[in-house]
Amino acid sequence: MTQVNSRNIFSIVLPSLIVVLAGATIPFLVGFNQYYVLLALQSVIMASIALAWNIIGGYAGQLDLASFAYIGLGGILATMLMIEHNITPWLGMFLGAGVSAALAFIIGFPLFRFGIKGVWYALSTAALVVILHEASIMILGPFDYYIPFVEGWYYIRFRTWENLYYFSLAVLAFIISLNLYISRSKLGYYLKAIREDEVAAEAVGINVRKYKLLALVIYASILGFIGYLYIVSQRTFSYNTFSGPQSVYVAIIGIVGGLGSVSGVFSAALILKIVEEYLRGYLGGVLPGLHLLLFGTLLIVVGILRPEGLSSLTDTLTRKIKVKVLRWYT
């Protein structure tokens, strides 16, 4: 029993450790080239967002299209507090998480109470991004900020990108572990059962509304926390931070990766981000829009060849690695 338990903890923490160790070498490998470090930073943040989405979209099976509502809300709150009142984002990020979680609760409670699901849930959440986009203009005017130059751990903002990258890597490691923990816990079993069949889940005693709401709040609070990191990595924020297309992109990564598969979503986030950047870098100047056309084609090809997501490839791979590591460990 204890043996199984320790092995369980092992399999929750080990993947995050591997990601942190492998990720930490990247700045050295690219010779601290700021372009590549920034690309790595943005990839890590995208992977974090997609893995947060995996909790509501992958495990609970709710096609949520509101990720950038929570990122925008939490991120803008933390950044504004820093700019206007010199409050450290260490506090601001937690406040952002809290406010995003509260918003998720306010939105999720009536949605789940009245049984909004499937495409209607997707539409409602997509509307949330639009509402916040418009509401933020009404409240703050058509705002568009560059973050004034401040530096140091008090602001989690630096002259070069490495420190923010390491910080984000640690956050990603936490999110990976959280995902793996949830998938092995009662919550994970219940969310997956809800994803598969809500009526059957309810009949074996699962309070469907409660657990969907819980998944939504966890997801939103993570995004509210990451918001500040996202904004700093973009150097700027505006009403366009509440971005519908970006929210859809997060769901695309979650689906292309494979619903509920940590390794699949993680790989999809990295691959798509890097391919997108490569296409933009090399083809963006050739013919405007060509890189997006190729990127879209690529998504269609993946959809045809691997309709169940990249997880069908990565799960086999991780299983092989796990077997090898365990053999070496014991």
Place this chain on the structure above:
Amino acid sequence: MSNAVLLEVDSLSKRFGGIVALNNVSLRINEGEIVGIIGPNGAGKTTLVNCVTGIYKPDSGKVIFLGEDITGKPPHVIAVKGIARTWQKIRPFYNMSVIEAVTAGALLRTKDVLRAREEATEVLEFIGFPRSKFEMLGKNITLIEHKLVDLARAIATKPKLLFLDEVVAGLRPHEVDVIADVVKKINREMKITLGVIEHVMRFVMNISDRIVVLHEGRLLTHGTPAEVARDPLVVEAYLGTKPV
């Protein structure tokens, strides 16, 4: 057999628009029994179970379980009280393995996932599910296996009363016999009271202690299998009257 009343349904009615699916149905299920619930298509059998398990809210009448009024409570609350069910049309968890699906049921009575997995294993072995297929995904197993997983998932919640909704529909004769043995075993060894909705007469007559016959939303008659089979009202409900 003890005679304590487990479930009491008191003049239950349910309408869908102009259709009266259940009309003033009253019945009792005693602890330890296997009660067959039969009737022609559209008699209201599944509606009855849906009203008892909280899927539908009845328009009038009461459902009393272990002396407690549970009328109109949501399904997950009723599952906690100890009523489980299976589904006429299977509700499989395609992207979960067999053991995971049953574990989700077992987690109702424990928070510990490892313990729930052990219990799920025991339940699956009890109903004779092949051990080699425990790790298979729902989308890769056959119809009878789905029915067994459905059954195991319900039993794993440790119910006092279990409704089986056409559990042998669509199965081959020898598979029906297998399920009949499993159902009797569940009743005898796990001490679970059963309400069995069924069209396959050979199956339901064989396993039931008592039969309840519904017809057009009303309770037609009830009695032992032999009594019910001889009842002219039942014959008429199934076959109609003799042409004159």
